[in-house]
Each structure stands twice: as C-alpha cells, then as structure tokens.
Amino acid sequence: MAFADCSTSAPTRTFLFSRLRPRRGLPSIPPHLLRGLPVAGFRLPSLRITNSPSSFPKGNAFLRNKQGFRHFRPFTVLASVSASEAAISTEASAMVIDGKSIAKEIRHEITTEISRMKDEIGVIPGLAVILVGDRKDSTTYVRNKKKACESVGIKSYEVCLPEDSTEEEVLKFISGFNDDPEVHGILVQLPLPSHMNEQNILNAVSIEKDVDGFHPLNIGRLAMRGREPLFVPCTPKGCIELLHRCNIDIKGKQAVVIGRSNIVGMPAALLLLREDATVSIVHSRTKNPEEVTSQADIIIAAVGQPNMVRGSWIKPGAVIIDVGINPVEDATSPRGYRLVGDVCYEEACKIASAVTPVPGGVGPMTIAMLLSNTLSSAKRMHNFQ
Amino acid sequence: MAFADCSTSAPTRTFLFSRLRPRRGLPSIPPHLLRGLPVAGFRLPSLRITNSPSSFPKGNAFLRNKQGFRHFRPFTVLASVSASEAAISTEASAMVIDGKSIAKEIRHEITTEISRMKDEIGVIPGLAVILVGDRKDSTTYVRNKKKACESVGIKSYEVCLPEDSTEEEVLKFISGFNDDPEVHGILVQLPLPSHMNEQNILNAVSIEKDVDGFHPLNIGRLAMRGREPLFVPCTPKGCIELLHRCNIDIKGKQAVVIGRSNIVGMPAALLLLREDATVSIVHSRTKNPEEVTSQADIIIAAVGQPNMVRGSWIKPGAVIIDVGINPVEDATSPRGYRLVGDVCYEEACKIASAVTPVPGGVGPMTIAMLLSNTLSSAKRMHNFQ
Numbered sequence: 001m002a003f004a005d006c007s008t009s010a011p012t013r014t015f016l017f018s019r020l021r022p023r024r025g026l027p028s029i030p031p032h033l034l035r036g037l038p039v040a041g042f043r044l045p046s047l048r049i050t051n052s053p054s055s056f057p058k059g060n061a062f063l064r065n066k067q068g069f070r071h072f073r074p075f076t077v078l079a080s081v082s083a084s085e086a087a088i089s090t091e092a093s094a095m096v097i098d099g100k101s102i103a104k105e106i107r108h109e110i111t112t113e114i115s116r117m118k119d120e121i122g123v124i125p126g127l128a129v130i131l132v133g134d135r136k137d138s139t140t141y142v143r144n145k146k147k148a149c150e151s152v153g154i155k156s157y158e159v160c161l162p163e164d165s166t167e168e169e170v171l172k173f174i175s176g177f178n179d180d181p182e183v184h185g186i187l188v189q190l191p192l193p194s195h196m197n198e199q200n201i202l203n204a205v206s207i208e209k210d211v212d213g214f215h216p217l218n219i220g221r222l223a224m225r226g227r228e229p230l231f232v233p234c235t236p237k238g239c240i241e242l243l244h245r246c247n248i249d250i251k252g253k254q255a256v257v258i259g260r261s262n263i264v265g266m267p268a269a270l271l272l273l274r275e276d277a278t279v280s281i282v283h284s285r286t287k288n289p290e291e292v293t294s295q296a297d298i299i300i301a302a303v304g305q306p307n308m309v310r311g312s313w314i315k316p317g318a319v320i321i322d323v324g325i326n327p328v329e330d331a332t333s334p335r336g337y338r339l340v341g342d343v344c345y346e347e348a349c350k351i352a353s354a355v356t357p358v359p360g361g362v363g364p365m366t367i368a369m370l371l372s373n374t375l376s377s378a379k380r381m382h383n384f385q
Numbered sequence: 386m387a388f389a390d391c392s393t394s395a396p397t398r399t400f401l402f403s404r405l406r407p408r409r410g411l412p413s414i415p416p417h418l419l420r421g422l423p424v425a426g427f428r429l430p431s432l433r434i435t436n437s438p439s440s441f442p443k444g445n446a447f448l449r450n451k452q453g454f455r456h457f458r459p460f461t462v463l464a465s466v467s468a469s470e471a472a473i474s475t476e477a478s479a480m481v482i483d484g485k486s487i488a489k490e491i492r493h494e495i496t497t498e499i500s501r502m503k504d505e506i507g508v509i510p511g512l513a514v515i516l517v518g519d520r521k522d523s524t525t526y527v528r529n530k531k532k533a534c535e536s537v538g539i540k541s542y543e544v545c546l547p548e549d550s551t552e553e554e555v556l557k558f559i560s561g562f563n564d565d566p567e568v569h570g571i572l573v574q575l576p577l578p579s580h581m582n583e584q585n586i587l588n589a590v591s592i593e594k595d596v597d598g599f600h601p602l603n604i605g606r607l608a609m610r611g612r613e614p615l616f617v618p619c620t621p622k623g624c625i626e627l628l629h630r631c632n633i634d635i636k637g638k639q640a641v642v643i644g645r646s647n648i649v650g651m652p653a654a655l656l657l658l659r660e661d662a663t664v665s666i667v668h669s670r671t672k673n674p675e676e677v678t679s680q681a682d683i684i685i686a687a688v689g690q691p692n693m694v695r696g697s698w699i700k701p702g703a704v705i706i707d708v709g710i711n712p713v714e715d716a717t718s719p720r721g722y723r724l725v726g727d728v729c730y731e732e733a734c735k736i737a738s739a740v741t742p743v744p745g746g747v748g749p750m751t752i753a754m755l756l757s758n759t760l761s762s763a764k765r766m767h768n769f770q
Contacts, residue, residue: 199612216612220605223655224647227584227601252672260658262609270608273645273666278677280665281658287637292663 006307006344095246095354097321099238102245103364107152110371114153117375117384125378126155127185127211127370128177132170132196133163138189145187148367154374157183167196171204178206184381185211185374208381211373213237214262222270230380231373236268238365239300239321240275246354248298248319250275256296258282258289258309258342264302264323272298289313301342311347320348320355323362391692391729480631480739482706484623487630488749492537495756499538502760502769510763511540512570512596512755513562517555517581518548523574530572533752539759542568552581556589563591569766570596570759593766596758598622599647607655615765616758621653623750624685624706625660631739633683633704635660641681643667643674643694643727649687649708657683674698686727696732705733705740708747 117123127149131142142158149156159173170188177183186209192198207215213222213231221227243250255277259265265281272279277298282289284303293299293313301309302323314320324342341358348355356362379385502508512534516527527543534541544558555573562568571594577583592600598607598616606612628635640662644650650666657664662683667674669688678684678698686694687708699705709727726743733740741747764770 216605216609217602218605219608220601220603223604223608223651224601225645225651226647252670254673254677260610262611266608266610266658273651273668276668276670278665278667278671278673280663282663283658283661285637285661286663288639288663292639 006310006347094320094349094352096349097242097246097319097354097356097361099242099356099361100364102242103238103368105245106241106365106368107148107371110368110375111152113375117378117382118153121382121384123378123382123384124153124155124182125185125374126157126180126183127187127374128157128159128180128183129187129189130159130161130170130173130177131189132161132165133193135191138191142189145367145370148371149374152371154371155182163193165193167200170196170201174201174204178204178209181381183209184378185209185370187212187370209377211370211377213267213373219262219267219270222267222274225274231377232271232369233263233267234369234373235264235302235323235362235366236271236300237369237373238362239268239323240271241369242321242356242362242365243298243319246319248354250277250298252276252278253297254278254280254295255298255300256280256282256293257300257302258293259302259304259323261302265300268300268302268323272300299343303342305342306340307342307344309343309348311344311351314348314351316351317353318351320352321362322348322356322358325358325363391695391732479705479734479737481734482627482631482704482739482741482746484627484741484746485749487627488623488753490630491626491750491753492533492756495753495760496537498760502763502767503538506767506769508763508767508769509538509540509567510570510759511542511565511568512572512759513542513544513565513568514572514574515544515546515555515558515562516574517546517550518578520576523576527574530752530755533756534759537756539756540567548578550578552585555581555586559586559589563589563594566766568594569763570594570755572597572755594762596755596762598652598758604647604652604655607652607659610659616762617656617754618648618652619754619758620649620687620708620747620751621656621685622754622758623747624649624653624708625656626754627706627741627747627750628683628704631704633739635662635683637661637663638682639663639665639680640683640685641665641667641678642685642687643678644687644689644708646687650685653685653687653708657685684728688727690727691725692727692729694728694733696729696736699733699736701736702738703736705737706747707733707741707743710743710748 114125117125127145129142129145131138146156146158157177161169161173170192174186174188177186186205188201188205190198192201202214203216205215207217207230210218210231213219213229213233218229218231221229222232240250250272255272257265257269257272257279260269260281260283265283269279269281280292280296282292286292290313293309294315296315296318298319298321299309299314300321300323304324304326306324306326306328309320320343322341322343322345324340326340326342327337328340329336330338339359341356341361343355345355345357499510502510512530514527514530516523531541531543542562546554546558555577559571559573562571571590573586573590575583577586587599588601590600592602592615595603595616598604598614598618603614603616606614607617625635635657640657642650642654642657642664645654645666645668650668654664654666665677665681667677671677675695675698678694679700681700681703683704683706684694684699685706685708689709689711691709691711691713694705705728707726707728707730709725711725711727712722713725714721715723724744726741726746728740730740730742
C-alpha cells in the first residue's frame with residue numbers, strides 16, 4: 001500500500017467523453033454544450049468540434065485521419081456535465097479510453113466465434129489454469145478468469161495445489177494438460193511459491209498452448225521481423241488493441257514504454273516496434289525519464305508506481321495507456337484504499353488527448369486477450385478459420 | 386553502389402588519437418603538441434589533457450571516470466601530425482575507436498584460451514560453415530572466417546554446395562553437424578538462394594551450436610530479463626564489446642539504434658537495454674530520425690545507407706558505433722570505389738567524442754565475436770572453465 005496522491009487541493013471539474021458505445025447512429029453533442037466553446041479549447045489535436053462541416057451533421061465530433069475527416073464511433077458528453085460546467089472545464093479534455101466497454105465488445109465477438117466453431121466442427125476451446133498456494137490476489141484473478149471463460153463459452157479446467165507442493169507435481173499437471181487435446185491453453189498463475197523455479201515451470205508449457213505468450217520462443221518471434229509469435233502476452237496485446245479500436249495511429253509515432261518487465265514493458269515495446277512506432281524504453285536506470293517521456297505521442301506506463309507520470313511528463317495531445325493498478329490509502333473509501341495507475345489521471349486528463357482510466361482501462365483487456373488467445377489456439381489446432 | 390559523399394569541399398585536417406596499443410607504460414603526448422592547446426579545445430568531455438595533475442606524470446592524457454581520474458590505455462598522437470597542424474585542427478577531436486586493434490587483442494585472448502583448453506582437456510573447438518552458391522561477397526566472407534579460425538586454432542569445417550541444391554541437402558548437412566561432437570558451432574552463410582526457406586534452415590541448427598545467435602529462442606532469451614541467451618549475434622555483440630573495451634559507460638545513457646534488422650539493430654537494442662541504457666529505436670518509418678538521434682549519448686547506426694547520419698544528427702560528445710559498410714564510387718581509388726559507413730565520418734569526427742572508422746571499426750569485431758562464440762560453445766559443451 002502506497003501513500004501517493006497527485007490531486008490538486010482544489011479538484012478541477014472534468015469534462016469527460018465516454019466513447020465506444022456499441023449502438024449505431026451518430027448522437028450529437030448537445031448544441032448548448034458546444035456554444036461558446038472555441039475549437040482551441042480542446043487539447044485533442046485530432047478532434048475537431050464543428051458546427052457546420054460541409055458533409056457531416058451539425059454538432060458532431062469527428063476524428064480526422066490522414067485521409068481527411070472520417071466517421072468515428074461518436075463521443076457523448078456525460079449527462080452529469082451541464083453547459084456552464086462544460087464551459088468552465090475545457091482544460092480537462094482528454095478522451096477517456098473505456099477499456100471496460102471495449103473488452104465487453106471483444107468478449108462478445110469471441111462468444112460469437114466460439115458458438116460458430118461449436119456449431120461447425122463441434123469443438124469447444126479449453127483453458128487450463130494452475131494455481132499454487134492461496135494468495136488472495138491470485139485466487140481472485142483465477143476466479144475472474146474462470147468466470148470470464150464461462151461467459152464466452154470456453155471450458156475451464158482448474159487445478160489448485162497447496163503452497164508446499166513440489167515442482168514435480170506442478171510439472172506433472174502441465175504435462176497432462178500438454179497432452180490433453182481438449183485443452184488449448186495452459187496458464188500458470190504467477191507468482192509461484194519461492195521454492196519453485198518459475199523458468200523451469202513456464203518452459204514446460206507446450207509452446208502451442210502458451211496462451212500467456214511468455215515462452216522465450218514466442219518472445220523471440222515477437223522481436224524478429226518476418227517471424228510470427230504463436231501468442232502475444234495478454235496485457236501488452238490489450239494495450240495495442242485499445243489503440244487499434246480507438247483508431248489511434250501508431251505508425252511513425254514516437255512511443256515511450258515506461259518499464260521493461262518480461263510481462264508488459266518489453267513485449268509492449270516489441271509490439272509497438274512491429275507497428276512501426278519509433279520506440280523508446282524508459283526504466284529505473286533512466287536518468288531523465290520525464291524528458292524522454294515528454295516527447296512521446298503514445299505513452300505506455302507499466303512500472304507499478306502510483307501516479308509516477310505527472311502532467312509535466314506528458315506532451316500535449318499524447319495518448320496514454322496506463323497499465324499500473326496500485327492501491328493507495330484512501331480514508332474516504334469503504335475499503336480504506338482506492339486503485340490508481342502509474343499516471344496521475346487528473347493531470348493527464350488536462351494535457352493528453354486520450355487516457356485509460358484505472359480501474360476500467362487496461363485491466364479488463366488482459367482477460368479479454370487471454371480469451372482471444374485461447375480461441376486462436378483452438379482455431380489453429382483444429383485448422384478452423 | 387551508391388553515390389554519396391559528405392566531405393566538405395575543403396577537407397579539414399584531423400587530429401586523431403590512435404588508442405589501445407597493447408604495449409605497457411604510459412607514452413606521453415609530446416609537450417610541444419600540448420602547448421597552446423586549451424583543455425576546452427577537445428570535445429571529448431571525459432578526456433582531460435593536463436600538464437600538472439598531482440599524482441600523474443606530466444603531459445599525459447587520462448580518462449576520468451566516476452571514481453575520479455584513472456589510468457587508461459594511453460592515447461598517442463599520430464606521428465604524422467605536427468605541432469602546428471594539431472593547433473589548427475582541434476575542431477576534429479573524436480577518439481577513433483580502433484576496431485582492428487581491439488579485434489586483434491580479442492583474437493589473441495582466444496588463441497591463449499584455445500591453447501589452454503587443448504592442453505588441459507585435449508579439445509579443439511570446431512566451426513562448420515555452410516555456403517550455398519558462389520556469390521562473390523559470401524565466398525570472401527567464408528574464406529575470411531576460415532582464415533580467422535585457423536589463426537586462433539579453431540578447426541573449421543566447410544561445405545560448399547551449388548546454387549541449385551535443395552533445401553533437403555542443406556538440412557542433411559546441418560543435421561550431420563548437429564550430431565558431430567567435434568563441431569561446436571554451425572554457421573549458414575546468408576543470404577541463401579531464393580528457392581530456400583531461410584527460416585526452416587536456420588531453425589534446423591541446434592540451439593547449442595547456434596553461434597550466429599539468430600535462433601528465435603536465443604533472441605527471446607536476449608530480450609527477457611533473468612534469462613541468458615546461449616549466444617549473442619556477433620555484430621551487435623561486437624558493438625557492445627567495443628564500448629566495454631573503450632571503458633565507455635552505457636548504464637543510464639541515452640542510446641539510439643538506427644535500424645531494426647534481426648541481425649544487428651534489434652539485438653543491439655536488446656543488448657543496450659540489458660546494459661541499462663535508455664534505448665530508442667529509429668527506423669525507416671521514423672518521422673524525425675535526426676531529432677531522435679541528436680539526443681543520444683551513444684549511437685549505433687546499422688542501416689546500410691552511406692553517410693546517412695550527418696553532423697547535425699550528433700549530440701556533441703556522443704559515441705558513435707558505425708556498423709554500415711557501403712561501397713561508394715570513387716574515381717581516385719584503384720578499385721573505382723571506397724567503403725563508407727552509415728555515418729558521415731568527417732562530420733562525426735568534429736562533434737562526437739569517439740567514433741568507429743569504416744573500414745576498421747565494427748567489421749573486424751564481427752569475426753572476432755564469431756570465434757569467441759565458438760570457443761564459448763566448446764567450453765560449455767565440455768564444461769571447461
């Protein structure tokens with residue numbers, strides 16, 4: 001539990017756009033909210049609020065891409081923001097990247113595909129999860145994964161072993177799942193008890209079922225041009241998927257990844273490189289993290305330091321993907337704490353063009369990508385398109 | 386063959402330091418060369434020319450490290466530079482990183498180790514090279530590798546196959562070498578004829594003998610913290626070795642790698658990251674390569690574009706490792722061409738603190754690292770320390 005807060009003493013009003021509502025049509029931003037709001041009042045460089053574009057209905061928001069204007073899933077102003085409030089609060093103009101909605105959309109797509117697969121070839125994707133010990137957080141994650149599997153139609157297999165199990169016992173279960181044709185993905189919940197060799201155990205998972213994407217052969221293929229990994233690690237894959245689904249250009253953009261873990265930072269950097277971003281990796285030994293980060297068009301923060309990235313680290317208009325989920329003390333919360341990201345959200349909202357909230361940003365995407373990897377694995381094994 | 390030149394019309398005189406002479410003692414910079422040369426005349430921020438340091442002989446050059454002054458292999462002024470010339474030409478002050486001498490030193494160390502190994506356990510390291518077709522450059526490379534092996538005491542095995550060989554024939558030889566206990570390293574000379582699948586062939590080389598370090602499992606381990614690759618690709622390994630042997634700090638430095646090839650750029654970036662540099666990767670899709678590069682303390686250029694990196698791309702005092710070897714037309718040369726790097730050498734000499742020449746910089750290091758990898762492989766297989 002950390003003590004950290006980047007809120008200003010007088011909290012600013014936020015002018016939030018909630019987006020990616022799956023419904024059709026183009027709901028307008030109510031004209032009374034637009035009145036008196038100059039275009040320049042928005043720090044989204046690619047967003048233009050216009051009252052009279054030649055070819056689009058009055059009062060809508062569009063994202064401009066290289067080919068000119070194009071329709072985008074519309075922004076809607078949160079109902080709680082009144083006209084006068086909006087006029088006051090234009091300084092906080094970042095688009096909130098709603099990971100929860102996007103993940104829901106992806107899970108819906110996965111459900112459809114799994115149903116089609118079952119109908120056409122009678123195969124149900126299966127995911128095996130191995131949990132050793134009874135850490136509270138791990139137990140929660142595993143339960144959530146199981147629930148998520150059920151919700152999309154993936155069959156889940158669960159093995160819970162006591163804390164004092166031997167490495168051999170874990171390896172025996174992995175071997176069994178490797179040979180089981182009904183299991184298409186195997187996930188070993190980390191961290192493992194300290195008496196086990198994590199590397200030995202992860203290496204034992206068949207590369208064909210390595211839905212976590214942590215096998216060095218998968219990482220090697222991810223790093224190499226012209227090679228394709230069988231699986232991409234779920235959290236970084238989720239980060240890139242958020243950018244894609246928000247139509248945020250990556251190619252040629254300056255991207256900074258903060259953190260270089262095997263699980264998030266490093267594979268995120270490799271993925272951004274594959275997407276043709278100019279990638280910089282900032283880490284604990286970087287002498288001038290603020291200076292490097294402040295040049296980025298896209299920031300992926302994955303360090304586990306609450307509110308580390310302050311407003312001054314952010315280039316106006318940058319897009320921020322915040323992977324951190326850090327508990328900080330909060331006497332006003334019934335639980336005594338609240339979750340914050342690696343990025344100071346309040347400050348980011350004023351400067352960035354788009355930002356993921358914590359919770360509800362990257363978090364829901366990780367499980368969605370795990371389901372997606374499991375489905376891909378089943379499709380590949382059964383040669384189902 | 387490219388037409389490219391970055392020389393100014395009036396070539397400036399260069400004041401070169403040749404370093405890493407393996408002899409002992411501290412030869413002085415002749416005092417008449419120092420007279421009238423202000424310390425600030427040198428652009429090497431870490432080099433201080435001093436006439437009266439308290440604890441060192443008069444007139445010598447030292448490199449300062451974090452712990453203060455320390456002895457370093459001494460610089461000697463090239464005999465051809467006279468006092469008056471030196472006084473004129475202080476604007477071109479980069480240290481020339483003499484890859485040829487450093488590679489020679491490494492080959493000497495390898496020779497000693499191989500001799501010790503033979504004496505103590507009777508094992509001679511063996512390197513197998515497979516060449517398909519008769520490309521002139523490939524034939525030259527293979528001949529040079531063979532000669533280098535002989536010079537250090539590595540036994541070389543060579544297979545030359547005709548251009549129209551089948552993939553199966555190549556795979557058969559690889560399989561034979563994989564099983565041969567006298568072969569500790571296998572190298573398939575690239576490029577292969579277009580009818581062959583390079584990926585299939587490279588993947589067939591046993592990871593234990595992959596002295597080129599191109600196997601995705603090796604690259605994956607290189608990328609991952611806490612994992613160790615069995616082999617590191619030779620050219621990027623040579624680049625880092627040059628920095629180490631010149632006592633150039635990498636930790637915490639801003640490093641830019643230009644180019645992201647599987648063979649040089651990408652593994653060089655991963656190596657720099659392992660050395661705790663803050664790493665940025667610039668490539669063909671980067672919109673502002675000059676801007677990004679000009680922030681680097683260390684530049685590794687590996688793009689194959691003659692003289693692409695101009696003086697304006699270089700931060701004063703940066704260290705430059707130039708991997709490019711590009712032929713450019715030169716009517717004054719008997720061969721009609723000369724070799725230049727990816728960096729405009731003349732301009733770099735005026736701004737950088739240290740720079741590798743082309744030829745004679747990274748080139749000789751690649752083969753030295755191949756020999757080093759072969760020795761390491763034999764040591765590992767025979768558990769010889």
